[in-house]
Amino acid sequence: MxxxxxxxxxxxxxxxxxxxxxxxxxxxxxxxxxxxxxxxxxxxxxxxxxxxxxxxxxxxxxxxxxxxxxxxxxxxxxxxxxxxxxxxxxxxxxxxxxxxxxxxxxxxALKAETSGVSETVTESITQGPSDALTENLAVNLNLIRRRYQSAELKMESMLLGNISRTKAAILYDDSRVNHQVLEELRQRLQTLRIDMLQASGELEKYISSDKIRIFPKTIVTERPDRVVFNLAEGKIAILLDTTGFAMILPVIFNDFFVAMDDKIQLPFVGRFLKLLRIMGVAMTLWLPALYVAFTSYNPEIIRVQIALLIAGSRATVPYPSFVEVLLMLIMMEFLTEASLRLPRAIGPTATTVGGLILGQAATAAGLVGNIMIILVSVVAISNFMIPLNMMSFSIRVLKYLFVMAAAAVGLVGVVVCLVGFTMYLCSQRSFGQPYFKMFVLDSLGASDSKKGGGS
Known part of the structure; x- marks a missing residue:
């Protein structure tokens, strides 16, 4: 040197x-x-x-x-x-x-060109605070410290990126955090060698220890109240300058199905809503695969009336059921991506009208069955029940693996995929912590009693 x-x-x-x-x-x-x-x-x-x-x-x-x-x-x-x-x-x-x-x-004399504090966009809420994080690190720290007025809330700062020189702040409650996780995070950040860093989701890829990842190991959120809640649970938050999102770690699989509304609702209602989201994930993963399995391989499992109904709706379809499923799922992906990329003024209208016309025309032409249209609609709706987008995107991709397994060997393939899916989740770790820990006490009062639990 x-x-x-x-x-x-x-x-x-x-x-x-x-x-x-x-x-x-x-x-x-x-x-x-x-x-x-x-x-x-x-x-x-x-x-x-x-x-x-x-x-x-x-x-x-x-x-x-x-x-x-x-x-x-x-x-x-x-x-x-x-x-x-x-x-x-x-x-x-x-x-x-x-x-x-x-x-x-x-x-x-830095000039910080940022937007003011606005309402959340990607994580909507019906009750509770609606302000979102901004691109200004100082403003974000203000939003969090106003809510977490404790002398135990510590902050460490560093610069990341050889070219971007992005300011990063590490927040944690010193009395609750798992210090082994904190030390591991420090080591990963100190050994990070990148040129540009502009988003929290981008940082998640760089500090992950897994070469191949199916599920996110950190939460990326725009809600300061979610950050504060997780800090109180002993987790660590990383805030970056120039981005309006924070990264929370370590996390468990269950954390991705928790909406901030659940903390405001009555406990029974909150758990019921979380159960609905888990059922939605199951329907997203299994419904298309089960349709292929029952239609092409195992029609004897379902009732005769339902089997005849499906066969009647597919009487004019000229190709196997898995082609029908893949065609409609991919068309739904096109509509979803178009709704995200089109201008807000015309996006919802264009995709809604396009979906109606496509579904009606495809059914009238005999290219797909009526039941397939219903199934794809249910899959699309249930996938959007997941509160956090990163997990939602992972589930969107994973359902095609179940469909291909069902197309290969029927219901046996679906069961094998489900067992492999569960085994994979059980083997995963988020910064050394068990990832597939579903049944945990998620009320703030119960979390407060656990000092230093890294979840």
Whole structure:
């Protein structure tokens, strides 16, 4: 490694040479009756109001370069550099370089272009707080600390990404967190070698120990109340600057079926709603596969009336049942993706009308049966019952594995897939913690009694 520059080798001229061809680099000389100074900053990432109010105006009002240098040195956020690399990192991070009385002082003047606190979009709620995390890390920390007013809530910060230099904050309750999990997370983040990091979901891929993953091992959420609730359960939250989502770890399979509404409802109602979501996952995974198995391999298992009904609806279908299922499932995936990508003004209308026309036309032409249209609609609706999108996407993909197994060997293939699916979940770990732990006490009161439980 090259030797570090000495502090006296860091000069404004040296910084200008390293920032050569920066069209938005501003180099100004400050001249007063009592002395001069120099100001260097990158216009596109610094706030001109901060520079005018806190640097330029103060320089001319004080009319004393020595006192001005002391003012800057003691201002919150100001830093003195130790080497040239640190000076470049600060300049590219939104700091202004001020040279006065032979001293170089870096003043925090970052311009944070972010949206204000808005309502949640991806995780809707019928009761409770509706504010969402923003792209500003300071605002997100404010939203969380307002809700979690405890001296045990600790925060560690670091920079991730060689190019992006993304600010990351690690939050945890020191009296409840599993310190082995915390230490493992620190080691993974410290050994992380990436250039760009812009999203919490992207970080989840980099710090995971599994090469092949079917299910998410962390929760990515935009809700500060979900972050606070999980912190109280002894979990760890990672917040990134420039993204309005937080990452929570470690997690268990059961956590992905918990909506924040469940904590507000009566306990019996909350558990009933969670049961509905688990039933929805089962229907998403099994209904298409069972349709293929019962239609092509094992019609004797179902009642005769239902078997005849299915056979009658498929009388005009010219291909096997698994082709029919795959065709309709893929068309439903097309509609789902189109509804996400189209502009909000026309997306729901276009996909609803398109789905109705496609279903009616395909049935009238004899390409698919009427029961298949009902089945695909049920599968699509039940898949959207999962509160967190990352698990919803995993289930969307996994159902095709069940369909292919049913197409190969019928009901036996579905059972084998189900056993393999369960064995896979039982073998998984989230930062060393058991992943498939379904039946746990999920009330906040019960969680409070477990100190340091990493779940």
């Amino acid at each position: 090259p030797a570090q520059q000495k502090p006296d080798e860091v000069t404004v001229q040296g910084i200008k040479e390293k920032l050569d061809n920066f069209a938005d680099l501003e180099n100004r000389e400050l001249t007063a009756a009592s002395g001069t100074g120099r100001l260097l900053f990158i216009k596109s990432i610094t706030d001109p109001q901060i520079i005018n109010r806190s640097i330029i105006a103060v320089f001319y009002e004080m009319n004393d370069p020595a006192a001005f240098a002391e003012y800057l040195a003691h201002y919150p956020g100001s830093k003195a550099v130790e080497d040239g690399k640190q000076a470049m990192d600060l300049m590219l991070g939104g700091y202004a370089c001020v040279e006065v009385e032979g001293r170089l002082i870096f003043f925090d």
